[in-house]
Amino acid sequence: MAHEVFNWQINRKMTYWYPEHRPGRQFAAVFDINKCIACQTCSLACKTTWTSGKGQELMFWNNVETKPWGGYPTAWDVKILGLLGPQKWGEDEYEGMTVFEAAPKGERVLQYQPEDGDWCNVNLGEDECSKVIEKGAYFKLPHDAWFFYLQRICNHCTYPACLTACPRGAIYKRQEDGVVLIDQKQCRGHRECLKACPYKRIFFNVVTGTSEKCIACFPGLESGKCNRCFETCIGKIRLQGWISTPEKAREDNPIDFLVHIRKVALPLYPQFGTEPNVYYIPPKQVDPVFLRQMFGPGVDKAIATYRNAKNDPELLGLLLLQGSSDRIFERFRVKNGMAIGYTAKGAEVVRVPLKEPLYVRPYKDVALDVFRHNVT
Ligand code: SF4
Ligand code: SF4
Numbered sequence: 271m272a273h274e275v276f277n278w279q280i281n282r283k284m285t286y287w288y289p290e291h292r293p294g295r296q297f298a299a300v301f302d303i304n305k306c307i308a309c310q311t312c313s314l315a316c317k318t319t320w321t322s323g324k325g326q327e328l329m330f331w332n333n334v335e336t337k338p339w340g341g342y343p344t345a346w347d348v349k350i351l352g353l354l355g356p357q358k359w360g361e362d363e364y365e366g367m368t369v370f371e372a373a374p375k376g377e378r379v380l381q382y383q384p385e386d387g388d389w390c391n392v393n394l395g396e397d398e399c400s401k402v403i404e405k406g407a408y409f410k411l412p413h414d415a416w417f418f419y420l421q422r423i424c425n426h427c428t429y430p431a432c433l434t435a436c437p438r439g440a441i442y443k444r445q446e447d448g449v450v451l452i453d454q455k456q457c458r459g460h461r462e463c464l465k466a467c468p469y470k471r472i473f474f475n476v477v478t479g480t481s482e483k484c485i486a487c488f489p490g491l492e493s494g495k496c497n498r499c500f501e502t503c504i505g506k507i508r509l510q511g512w513i514s515t516p517e518k519a520r521e522d523n524p525i526d527f528l529v530h531i532r533k534v535a536l537p538l539y540p541q542f543g544t545e546p547n548v549y550y551i552p553p554k555q556v557d558p559v560f561l562r563q564m565f566g567p568g569v570d571k572a573i574a575t576y577r578n579a580k581n582d583p584e585l586l587g588l589l590l591l592q593g594s595s596d597r598i599f600e601r602f603r604v605k606n607g608m609a610i611g612y613t614a615k616g617a618e619v620v621r622v623p624l625k626e627p628l629y630v631r632p633y634k635d636v637a638l639d640v641f642r643h644n645v646t
């Protein structure tokens with residue numbers, strides 16, 4: 271029987287198969303798209319850690335795809351958006367249907383099963399920009415052609431579509447951290463979860479006959495360690511922590527600060543209705559019409575706030591702390607030109623200066639009697 275639950279990302283009640291139940295604390299992440307260079311270090315860190323076995327060859331629990339043309343599996347978002355039909359945002363809430371509300375009679379979720387071949391092109395469309403660039407157009411500013419990189423892991427949704435679809439009840443959401451896992455002993459390979467996840471973050475293993483997915487690196491997470499794809503990120507675009515609901519947001523909680531206080535980080539396709547817990551700082555050079563469909567109506571304000579970070583020491587400090595430690599910091603503070611991350615009990619984890627110190631060395635090293643080419 272369907273229940274009425276509250277989804278704060280669409281700012282209204284919606285129907286879900288189970289009653290509203292939020293875990294003790296919820297794993298969450300913020301990815302700053304502006305900093306990503308698509309080096310795929312994250313994808314390979316996850317792959318070498320968790321999916322290097324037989325039957326896992328085409329599995330990328332973390333992948334980075336180029337928008338507008340890329341998508342893994344192929345065109346995953348174009349397909350589900352097409353099925354969902356018009357998605358209209360009102361003044362302060364979503365007025366269209368979620369994937370639960372748009373489900374055909376007899377089904378719990380609006381869904382589709384990707385073709386086998388859709389899993390074979392993980393880097394399709396990589397580095398391709400939105401339109402053909404005419405001769406000389408490179409020099410015209412601002413550029414009207416664009417592309418950006420979208421980093422994707424499981425969203426460990428508050429209302430997981432995968433969980434609601436499994437006829438075996440093999441998928442569960444952990445009370446201690448909100449991580450969504452598949453019980454490998456319960457799974458019989460029905461693949462309803464794969465069909466139902468609108469983000470297509472479930473992968474079928476043909477060797478074991480079961481489905482697998484991002485596990486939020488829970489063995490490390492349990493001891494306060496950052497997940498593999500977070501700690502290895504070269505661009506330092508990733509921040510992980512714990513998110514509160516809007517009414518309980520804390521100014522000193524890094525995730526709450528970016529999502530609820532400054533509202534600079536937004537959920538991916540909030541209109542799907544699963545309340546995903548991975549948030550994105552939208553890319554500032556991209557057509558806002560495209561971004562509004564992807565991240566909702568908060569895009570323009572988020573970009574304006576991000577552009578103003580240089581005048582906002584707290585935001586700037588937190589953006590600099592992002593990716594600066596392999597330990598999770600649950601609190602942060604900016605004081606005396608330093609941004610500092612702390613554990614929940616107040617122990618310092620990491621500190622970074624708001625302004626990098628500049629050292630100027632004499633161009634001639636007298637002791638060695640040599641000239642330096644680089645003096646700063
Ligand atoms: Fe399930 Fe997909 Fe949400 Fe992950 S992103 S919890 S696989 S519905
Ligand atoms: Fe892989 Fe861990 Fe990143 Fe999930 S959080 S995509 S399991 S490295």
Ligand code: F3S
Binds near residue numbers: 436463464
């Ligand atoms: Fe259930 Fe998905 Fe396995 S639907 S049985 S968890 S493949």
